[in-house]
Amino acid sequence: DADVTQTPRNRITKTGKRIMLxxxxxxxxxxxxxxxxxxxxxLRLIYYSFDVKDINKGEISDGYSVSRQAQAKFSLSLESAxxxxxxxxxxxxxxxxxxxxxFFGEGSRLTVL
Amino acid sequence: AQKITQTQPGMxxxxxxxxxxxxxxxxxxxxxxxxWYKQPSSGEMIFLIYQGSYDEQNATEGRYSLNFQKARxxxxxxxxxxxxxxxxxxxxxxxxxxxxxxxxxxxxRGTSLIVHx
Numbered sequence: 255d256a257d258v259t260q261t262p263r264n265r266i267t268k269t270g271k272r273i274m275l276x277x278x279x280x281x282x283x284x285x286x287x288x289x290x291x292x293x294x295x296x297l298r299l300i301y302y303s304f305d306v307k308d309i310n311k312g313e314i315s316d317g318y319s320v321s322r323q324a325q326a327k328f329s330l331s332l333e334s335a336x337x338x339x340x341x342x343x344x345x346x347x348x349x350x351x352x353x354x355x356x357f358f359g360e361g362s363r364l365t366v367l
Numbered sequence: 368a369q370k371i372t373q374t375q376p377g378m379x380x381x382x383x384x385x386x387x388x389x390x391x392x393x394x395x396x397x398x399x400x401x402x403w404y405k406q407p408s409s410g411e412m413i414f415l416i417y418q419g420s421y422d423e424q425n426a427t428e429g430r431y432s433l434n435f436q437k438a439r440x441x442x443x444x445x446x447x448x449x450x451x452x453x454x455x456x457x458x459x460x461x462x463x464x465x466x467x468x469x470x471x472x473x474x475x476r477g478t479s480l481i482v483h484x
Contacts, residue, residue: 295476296373296474296475296477297460299471299472346472353419356404356412356414358411360411361412363410
C-alpha cells in the first residue's frame with residue numbers, strides 16, 4: 255500500500271459545487287501539506303499542518319479550507335469550486351529523518367467546468 | 368519574489384550524454400536544504416537527491432549529483448549518462464527551517480527534460 259493515499263484521483267465538477275479531496279498517510283508523521291500544481295507554475299503550498307491541532311495557511315489559501323481529522327488524515331475542501339481551481343493537487347508528508355524529503359500522494363486531478 | 372528559480376523551462380539531451388538542470392535559490396537562513404524531484408508523465412512525484420546547507424560535499428545518488436555552490440546560491444542537478452526514462456519534469460525545492468524542527472518546502476516552476484534517442 256502507498257504511504258500517502260489521495261482520493262479521488264480524478265474528479266470533474268461544476269462551478270459552485272463543494273468538493274473535498276482526502277489524504278491519508280501511514281507514515282505516522284505529524285506534518286502534512288497540500289500543494290497545487292499548475293503548468294508552468296510548479297507546486298504552490300495551499301495549507302499545512304504540523305500536528306492535529308495546528309493548521310496554517312500557505313501561499314494560495316483563498317478559496318480553500320482544510321481539516322485535520324486525525325494524525326493520519328488531512329482533507330482539502332473547495333467550498334464553491336471555480337474554473338481556475340482546475341489543477342493537480344498533491345498531499346505530502348516529510349520524512350522525519352535525513353533531509354526531510356517529501357512523500358507525495360499520487361495526486362488528485364480536479365477539473366471545474 | 369521567487370525563492371527558487373529554474374530558468375530553463377525545457378531542455379533537450381541526447382541519450383547517454385550528461386545534462387545539467389539549473390536551480391538558484393534565495394534565503395537569508397543559515398540552515399536550509401535543497402531537493403530535486405522528478406515527475407514523469409504519469410504524474411507522481413519522485414524524490415531524487417538532497418543537499419543540506421552545511422554539507423561540505425556535493426550529494427550524489429547513482430547517476431544524479433547535485434552541484435552545490437553556496438556562495439552563488441545555486442544547486443544544479445547533474446544527470447550523467449541520460450536515459451530515455453529520464454524524460455520528465457524536474458523540480459528544485461528548498462526547505463526553510465522553522466523553529467521546533469518544522470519546515471516549509473518551496474518549489475521552483477520546473478524544467479521539462481526530453482531525452483532523444
